[in-house]
Amino acid sequence: MSEFKVIEIKKNILEDNDREADKLRGELKNEGTFLLNLMSSPGSGKTTTLVRTIEALKDEMRIGVMEADIDSDVDADTIAKTGVKAVQIHTGGMCHLDADMTRQGIESLETGDVDLAILENVGNLVCPAEFDTGAVKNAMILSVPEGDDKPLKYPLMFSICDVLLINKTDVLPYFDFDIEACKERVKKLNPKIQIIPISSRTGEGMDAWYDWLRSEVAEWKR
Amino acid sequence: MHELGIIVHIAKTLDQVAAENEVTKIGSVTLEIGEVSGVVPEYLTECWNFYRKKSPLLADSGMKIEMLPAVTFCENCKETYPTVEYGKQCPHCGSHETYLLKGNECNIKEIEAC
Numbered sequence: 001m002s003e004f005k006v007i008e009i010k011k012n013i014l015e016d017n018d019r020e021a022d023k024l025r026g027e028l029k030n031e032g033t034f035l036l037n038l039m040s041s042p043g044s045g046k047t048t049t050l051v052r053t054i055e056a057l058k059d060e061m062r063i064g065v066m067e068a069d070i071d072s073d074v075d076a077d078t079i080a081k082t083g084v085k086a087v088q089i090h091t092g093g094m095c096h097l098d099a100d101m102t103r104q105g106i107e108s109l110e111t112g113d114v115d116l117a118i119l120e121n122v123g124n125l126v127c128p129a130e131f132d133t134g135a136v137k138n139a140m141i142l143s144v145p146e147g148d149d150k151p152l153k154y155p156l157m158f159s160i161c162d163v164l165l166i167n168k169t170d171v172l173p174y175f176d177f178d179i180e181a182c183k184e185r186v187k188k189l190n191p192k193i194q195i196i197p198i199s200s201r202t203g204e205g206m207d208a209w210y211d212w213l214r215s216e217v218a219e220w221k222r
Numbered sequence: 223m224h225e226l227g228i229i230v231h232i233a234k235t236l237d238q239v240a241a242e243n244e245v246t247k248i249g250s251v252t253l254e255i256g257e258v259s260g261v262v263p264e265y266l267t268e269c270w271n272f273y274r275k276k277s278p279l280l281a282d283s284g285m286k287i288e289m290l291p292a293v294t295f296c297e298n299c300k301e302t303y304p305t306v307e308y309g310k311q312c313p314h315c316g317s318h319e320t321y322l323l324k325g326n327e328c329n330i331k332e333i334e335a336c
Contacts, residue, residue, distance in 0.1 A: 004249045004334040009239060013231050013253075013328045016238075095224050098231075126260065127224035156260070188318065 020099035024106070024134030034220040035102075035119060036213075037135035039157065042123035044143040044168045047075050049200040052117065054082045058212055060114040061217060066105035068097050068122050075120065085109055096127035106134075116217050121199055125154040133168045136220055137162040144168040144175050148182035151189055158186050158217045163194045163212055170199040224330035225265040228328065229273045233280060235330060240279055245335035248283040257292040257306055283333075292325020 012018075028035050040046050054063055064085040067075040076088035087103045091097060097105075102119060109116050119135060121128045140161045142150055145168065151158045158164070164186060166179065183195050194212060198205035255261050267285050274280040292305035296329075297298060300316035305325055307313075312320050 004336045005245075006332055006334055007237075007239065007243055007334045009330045010332075011235060011330050013228055013235070013330060017231055050267070094227055096227060098227060127227070130224065131227065131261070135302055 014131065017098050017100075018128055020103070021134040024099055024103050025136060028106075028111070028117075028134070028136065029036045029051065029220070031112055032221045033106075033114050034115050034137075034217045035106070035111075035117045035118045035133075035135045036216075037121055037128075037133045037159070038141070039121045039125070039128045039138065040141035040143075041122060041125055041146055043147065043208045044123075044141045045163070045200050046120055046123070046141055047078055049141060049165065049167060049198070050079060051082055052200050052203065052206060053210065053213070054079070054084050056206065057116070057213065058082065058084055060214075064109045064111055064114040066102075066109055066117065066119045068101070068105070068120060069120065070094070084211035085114070091122060092207045095122055095124050097121055097133050098131045102133040102135070111113050115212065115221070125150070129154070129157040129160050137216055139163045139165065141167050142182075143176045144171050147175075148177045148179070148185070151182065151185040153203045155186065155189050158189045161193055163196065165209060166195065166197040167200055167214075169197045169204060170202045224260070225262060226269045226273070228261060228266065228329040229269045232270075232330060233273060233277060236280065236333065239333065240335065243335065246279065247336055248280055249334040249336070250284045250286055251280075251333050252286040252288065252331045253325045254288050254290055254327050254329040254331045256290045258322065258325045259328050261328055263289065288331065289326060290327050293323045294320045295323045296320045302308075 036168045065079045066087050068089045070090055070091055076086045079086040087105060087108045138161045178212055186193060196205060196208045198209055240300055255263060270285040274283055293302050293307040295302050296312035296317055297319040299315040301314045303313050310320060
């Protein structure tokens with residue numbers, strides 16, 4: 001057997017994922033499909049927010065949803081009832097999606113005729129933040145019961161998002177959630193982020209969120 | 223497990239590197255991991271020991287991890303300080319206008335191969 005030699009590599013581990021993600025974004029641009037990566041903790045109201053969003057926008061744009069979960073089809077079933085295309089991606093125990101898995105989802109969703117594709121990432125505030133999925137924009141939902149200190153605990157997630165929905169504002173009177181303090185903490189980490197307080201149950205604040213989506217989709221298709 | 227995802231990416235990169243350098247066996251892989259990269263070296267090694275067995279190229283390769291210290295720069299007083307000890311607030315002047323200079327790395331430094 002020949003001698004081992006040292007080969008210097010000096011390569012970022014996520015470099016190939018970043019490259020894949022850029023490639024996917026380029027293809028989506030050509031197709032005119034806007035891909036939104038939606039992240040949050042489990043139980044923040046992602047699926048409820050999505051269902052309401054789909055109901056409001058499905059007559060003006062073609063929507064497709066990819067539901068990522070470690071296992072089960074519960075969420076894809078709920079979404080499919082709204083009448084839009086929905087596929088389930090199983091991550092097989094993995095805590096996040098990378099660009100490769102997203103591409104598989106995009107392919108099975110057949111996004112050629114989709115204006116807005118939404119990727120519901122695995123419920124987790126840590127790992128999904130590290131992997132570029134190829135999405136055009138990143139959104140996250142933080143719900144009132146989770147507490148206003150989350151930006152301090154999961155800074156990376158708040159730093160990489162373009163828009164933050166603060167959900168379940170209808171229960172604000174029952175929690176010690178300081179919405180102004182929360183906004184300030186988030187803005188310190190990420191001055192460019194848009195923050196939209198909503199209640200996906202009552203519909204409060206949802207119009208601002210729909211407007212954000214409308215203008216982002218239109219911008220991407222230009 | 224976020225470490226397992228990272229290992230899958232390392233294995234993919236090493237497949238390419240091996241093809242480019244015309245080697246068929248990797249004896250060791252050295253990584254550089256920043257102190258605040260969020261990667262736990264012990265888990266990474268465990269995942270590696272599980273995953274490497276799937277590929278003849280990697281089956282007998284050990285993993286070496288070099289930790290890199292995290293350093294934060296203060297925009298207000300232009301000083302640097304160790305991130306892990308002081309966090310976001312500058313210990314010299316108390317400012318919060320600070321950013322991470324290094325410590326978030328997750329690199330493959332080198333391999334030994336034949």
